[in-house]
Amino acid sequence: MLLRINRASRRPLDGHLAALAGEQVFCSEFSYRRGTEVFGEGEEAEYVYQILSGAVRTYKLLSDGRRQINSFHLPGDMFGLENGTTHRFSAEAVVETRVRITKRRSLLETMTSRDEGASSVLSLVTRTLQHAENHMLLLGRKTALERVAAFLLEMDERLVHPNVLTLPMSRRDIADYLGLTIETVSRAFSTLRDEEMLRFDGQTQREIILLDREGLAEYDA
């Protein structure tokens, strides 16, 4: 695990983490180059992370290399908080990513000393669980087209309905998130393009304009 340190200053948190941890918790900022590991499955869970810019994927591997991505973390999102002392999955930067890092210990201390902090941690874990429940339904019971449509709507919503949806992740990442292969994901994109549900913007195939959100929602159900 190689990190490049941008800044490591002792200063109060702000934003989401501050609400969680309170003023007396200090933190630092780190940056990860695209494709680098933030932490690995089984490692000590020493820190909690909040994304400032970029994107992170968290995933599990089978021994033969099959990969399942649990979730993508976008700016503002927190990840890496565990109840035990070790990480139950790995995390990697999808693109160049800046994060704010807090010591797990100081976070958990405020959790027991402050009611507000406790319920904030709980609501973070609960939201993550809710996402996992929806994702199990997707992985267990939805068709390829339904999965890709759901993925697009999820990203669209999390990026607050931008005109152009700029996906930070590759088709491989999307496939491993949706339990499909890259070819199937690619074909689903092409189908949705042909049905004029979406349009590619620019040269790269990662800039997408959603033309018919209601149509996409009908694939989901």
Add this chain to the structure above:
Amino acid sequence: MLLRINRASRRPLDGHLAALAGEQVFCSEFSYRRGTEVFGEGEEAEYVYQILSGAVRTYKLLSDGRRQINSFHLPGDMFGLENGTTHRFSAEAVVETRVRITKRRSLLETMTSRDEGASSVLSLVTRTLQHAENHMLLLGRKTALERVAAFLLEMDERLVHPNVLTLPMSRRDIADYLGLTIETVSRAFSTLRDEEMLRFDGQTQREIILLDREGLAEYDA
């Protein structure tokens, strides 16, 4: 939602719920006949449940009836605790089931007033999340045989390695838990029987003797 009330007494909790909620919380016991609903998706989350005997399935449905079972709850397990005010999924009794019911409100009150309670609730939610993460890997990336082997090992472990594994749920339930069809589940059972990983005990096909737990574990990976 039709309930049959066995007993509704004001008395202190004991066991897991007591650790969670403290002595001043009161509760009652209910019984559900096999196949009956405990609560439905979208309903008010008024109570938290702990299983005394029997088994409960929690699941989500798609509009066309496709079903994904999140998890099976066995004696000792708690379920139905939500962070918001409504249930995010439905719950049904798999067999005749007795539960102990606690008002959500009193549980959440103790959560903020007692540090110990707060971290107990958190660890419950965290364990549920951990199960969901493992299940996403299963649903997204494992083969039918791997899923069924993992299912058997999970049930074996949760029932503390009994000599005869008595499954309370039907093949349909297992299929909807594993993201498969009943036929595929049945064929997987037959394959494992032919490979002498397991043996059926008695007439019903729900009493299973695991002959080779290590062999089963190799299917998982």
Add this chain to the structure above:
DNA sequence: TGATTCCATTGATTTCGATCAACGGCGGAA
């Protein structure tokens, strides 16, 4: 105590998504 419905298995066939393969385009490295 039938009758009816559910349950589980097994066989035949189909199908959706995986796999194998080829190609063109982009981007980073020397």
Add this chain to the structure above:
DNA sequence: TTCCGCCGTTGATCGAAATCAATGGAATCA
């Protein structure tokens, strides 16, 4: 620049699991 490796798409083929179908029990209930 030129190379090489990734990235994404598309086509051809394969295969694992779904679907369709039939059967024999077990459980439930009128």
